[in-house]
Amino acid sequence: MAGNKGRGRASFTFNIEAIGFARGEKLPDVVLKPPPLYPDTDYKPVPLKADEAEEYMLALKQEFRATMKRTPYFMDTEEEKQEIERYSKRYLKSYKDDDLEWVPDWRRLPREMMPRKKLTKGPKRQRTKGTAKVPATLMSTVDVLKKIEDLEKKGDEEKSDEETDEKEGGKGKRKDDDDEEDEAADEQEEYDEEEQEEENDYINSYFEDGDDFGAESDDNMDEATY
Amino acid sequence: MTQAEIKLCSLLLQEHFGEIVDKIGTHLIRTGSQPLRAIVHGTGTSLDQVKKALCVLIQHNLVTYQIHKRGIVEYEAHCSRILRILRYPRYIYTAKTLYSDTGELIVEELLLNGKMTMSAVVKKVADRLTETMEDGKTMDYAEVSSTFCRLADTHFVQRCPLVPDPPESAEAQPPPPAPTLSINEKDMYLVPKLNLIGKGKRRRSSDDDAAGEPRPKRPKQTAESKEPMPDDGIYWQANLDRFHQHFRDQSIVNAVANRMDQTSSEIVRTMLRMSEITTSSGAPFTQPLSSNEIFRSLPVGYNISKQVLDQYLTLLADDPLEFVGKSGDSGGGMYVINLHKALASLAMATLESIVQERFGSRCARIFRLVLRKKHLEQKQVEDFAMIPAKEAKDMLYKLLSENLISLQEIPKTPDHAPSRTFYLYTVNSLSAARMLLRRCYKSIANLIERRQFETRENKRLLEKSQRVEAILASMQATGAEEAQLQEIEEMITAPERQQLESLKRNVNKLDASEIQVDETIFVLESYAESTMKRS
Numbered sequence: 001m002a003g004n005k006g007r008g009r010a011s012f013t014f015n016i017e018a019i020g021f022a023r024g025e026k027l028p029d030v031v032l033k034p035p036p037l038y039p040d041t042d043y044k045p046v047p048l049k050a051d052e053a054e055e056y057m058l059a060l061k062q063e064f065r066a067t068m069k070r071t072p073y074f075m076d077t078e079e080e081k082q083e084i085e086r087y088s089k090r091y092l093k094s095y096k097d098d099d100l101e102w103v104p105d106w107r108r109l110p111r112e113m114m115p116r117k118k119l120t121k122g123p124k125r126q127r128t129k130g131t132a133k134v135p136a137t138l139m140s141t142v143d144v145l146k147k148i149e150d151l152e153k154k155g156d157e158e159k160s161d162e163e164t165d166e167k168e169g170g171k172g173k174r175k176d177d178d179d180e181e182d183e184a185a186d187e188q189e190e191y192d193e194e195e196q197e198e199e200n201d202y203i204n205s206y207f208e209d210g211d212d213f214g215a216e217s218d219d220n221m222d223e224a225t226y
Numbered sequence: 227m228t229q230a231e232i233k234l235c236s237l238l239l240q241e242h243f244g245e246i247v248d249k250i251g252t253h254l255i256r257t258g259s260q261p262l263r264a265i266v267h268g269t270g271t272s273l274d275q276v277k278k279a280l281c282v283l284i285q286h287n288l289v290t291y292q293i294h295k296r297g298i299v300e301y302e303a304h305c306s307r308i309l310r311i312l313r314y315p316r317y318i319y320t321a322k323t324l325y326s327d328t329g330e331l332i333v334e335e336l337l338l339n340g341k342m343t344m345s346a347v348v349k350k351v352a353d354r355l356t357e358t359m360e361d362g363k364t365m366d367y368a369e370v371s372s373t374f375c376r377l378a379d380t381h382f383v384q385r386c387p388l389v390p391d392p393p394e395s396a397e398a399q400p401p402p403p404a405p406t407l408s409i410n411e412k413d414m415y416l417v418p419k420l421n422l423i424g425k426g427k428r429r430r431s432s433d434d435d436a437a438g439e440p441r442p443k444r445p446k447q448t449a450e451s452k453e454p455m456p457d458d459g460i461y462w463q464a465n466l467d468r469f470h471q472h473f474r475d476q477s478i479v480n481a482v483a484n485r486m487d488q489t490s491s492e493i494v495r496t497m498l499r500m501s502e503i504t505t506s507s508g509a510p511f512t513q514p515l516s517s518n519e520i521f522r523s524l525p526v527g528y529n530i531s532k533q534v535l536d537q538y539l540t541l542l543a544d545d546p547l548e549f550v551g552k553s554g555d556s557g558g559g560m561y562v563i564n565l566h567k568a569l570a571s572l573a574m575a576t577l578e579s580i581v582q583e584r585f586g587s588r589c590a591r592i593f594r595l596v597l598r599k600k601h602l603e604q605k606q607v608e609d610f611a612m613i614p615a616k617e618a619k620d621m622l623y624k625l626l627s628e629n630l631i632s633l634q635e636i637p638k639t640p641d642h643a644p645s646r647t648f649y650l651y652t653v654n655s656l657s658a659a660r661m662l663l664r665r666c667y668k669s670i671a672n673l674i675e676r677r678q679f680e681t682r683e684n685k686r687l688l689e690k691s692q693r694v695e696a697i698l699a700s701m702q703a704t705g706a707e708e709a710q711l712q713e714i715e716e717m718i719t720a721p722e723r724q725q726l727e728s729l730k731r732n733v734n735k736l737d738a739s740e741i742q743v744d745e746t747i748f749v750l751e752s753y754a755e756s757t758m759k760r761s
Contacts, residue, residue: 054741060319
């Protein structure tokens with residue numbers, strides 16, 4: 001078309017004067033990188049308010065923070081045991097108010113929040129009683145595998161199972177005694193078992209461990225040794 | 227939830243509750259509503275720790291739970307509630323100004339523990355007050371109870387939702403996996419009839435009282451294990467909305483005082499006080515108040531005549547700020563306070579001030595201009611602002627790049643040809659406010675990080691000074707000579723002392739900045755909320 005100024009020449013599709021640049025004027029550079037991390041400021045900030053109210057609130061804030069650290073609500077990650085006990089540690093008294101061990105009001109919380117009392121003899125026994133009650137909907141491949149395992153061990157644990165059952169019955173009556181509770185417990189126990197399973201590739205019973213291995217979880221249980 | 231908010235929540239949880247709670251809380255904020263198993267799986271922490279952390283978070287009203295179908299309980303974290311932790315000092319200070327030390331300690335204990343029964347609060351506060359009093363004096367429970375009742379009457383503390391009573395046929399159906407908490411609107415501020423008689427106890431080494439002493443074997447839990455208190459199960463929490471309402475009222479009164487004079491601010495304060503309980507916190511207007519009512523409710527010290535009051539009211543109603551509006555003529559004139567407009571003006575004033583401090587007064591002039599005139603072309607901006615074209619253009623683009631001003635295209639022809647389109651500059655107040663709000667969150671997160679960094683850097687020095695203090699204290703207790711004490715004090719050298727001083731100064735400055743940024747956050751958040759409720 002006539003007036004074909006587009007070829008080989010840069011031009012804008014709109015009237016450049018509408019946004020304030022005069023014709024032919026140098027346009028500002030294109031920004032090719034992200035803005036700097038600490039940009040310079042032309043204007044320094046206004047100083048902080050320093051009246052009584054602010055100072056009092058500052059003191060309140062710092063005290064609150066310090067007090068929170070001492071409450072039982074503050075859950076610190078446990079530090080690793082240090083090999084050498086440092087002399088300086090003796091003077092850094094920890095001010096945790098141990099006598100205020102907090103117990104929440106269980107009536108207000110979902111029932112799955114209550115800590116389950118684990119039997120000293122280990123989780124596997126409870127499951128043998130519990131898995132029988134698991135309804136079909138909750139069965140999964142993991143459960144099937146476990147059932148197979150249980151059947152293997154059942155021979156060894158026949159006697160000790162009776163003891164466990166009595167204990168379990170007693171304990172069950174103390175808490176709210178119904179199916180859902182047990183299922184939840186089973187789910188939790190199963191889950192723990194699953195976690196334990198994943199840690200080592202081999203099923204415990206397939207190889208003989210040293211005397212110390214598995215001492216934490218299965219105290220007095222006679223391992224099926226081969 | 228923006229990234230800035232999540233980061234800030236994470237830092238706040240970490241500082242106040244520890245790392246484990248932080249991990250779980252942040253996971254919940256990021257992923258929304260989750261059941262217990264999913265949390266354990268997602269965070270990789272053990273089940274016990276997750277349970278304990280959730281208990282702590284629920285206790286402090288930061289996480290709530292809901293029963294879904296098939297009996298699965300899902301937990302949800304409330305990001306906005308976690309951000310309120312920044313405002314705790316302000317709540318406590320407000321309680322102090324309104325109800326003196328007793329009120330201050332009540333609110334502090336409630337915030338520290340999330341929720342408590344009334345008897346527990348009263349006992350703890352009485353003990354704390356007794357410790358600060360002189361020897362021989364003790365704080366009576368009755369006084370603390372009465373302050374508590376007053377706090378409940380003015381709605382500063384409220385009851386937590388209650389566990390429903392167990393139905394009689396408890397054996398027939400299994401109880402639900404989680405209690406459904408509910409509360410009646412009328413019961414929310416009902417104080418139980420307790421007969422709390424007693425006095426606060428001081429911690430003394432010779433005392434046999436188990437409540438006040440750490441013993442080698444764990445002592446029995448206070449009264450709760452002996453017999454259940456009559457108000458067992460009735461928990462109270464601080465009503466943060468009411469505090470926010472109070473802050474809002476305060477800022478409106480201050481604004482009127484700055485703009486006009488003391489008397490008009492007193493009138494506005496009276497009007498707000500009268501509508502405290504009748505108007506809900508989210509309403510755009512207060513209930514209409516007649517001039518006669520206002521006259522009767524003015525504080526006793528103010529003896530202005532009815533006519534003067536009417537004149538003031540007319541002045542307030544005609545003011546371009548539009549804080550007060552006239553809604554009718556009955557009863558000597560019905561007046562309302564336009565809460566939404568007031569919040570909007572405060573927020574805009576904050577915005578303008580921010581632009582001024584960041585970009586200079588000329589930019590601020592342009593910004594105010596575009597704010598008032600709503601839409602302006604490039605040429606018009608230059609003319610109205612009376613600023614040379616080149617500078618005006620530069621400033622407009624700077625504001626545009628910061629997203630404080632936006633461009634609105636108005637086409638003349640249906641094909642939207644750029645040469646035949648109007649380009650208008652405008653300020654979208656809500657989005658500008660939100661953008662600055664996000665920036666505020668980011669600044670507080672930066673401040674907290676910097677404070678933690680400073681503390682970490684000087685950890686060794688801080689530990690040393692703590693140690694020296696402990697040694698000094700123990701030596702003073704056993705009685706030591708002045709020279710020995712002097713020697714111990716010199717364990718910290720002069721340059722170290724200076725370092726400690728400057729550290730303390732920096733930490734204080736950073737902390738104070740956090741509190742003051744939170745004030746801006748409050749103004750902008752209230753404005754955003756009020757605008758959202760309206761539309």
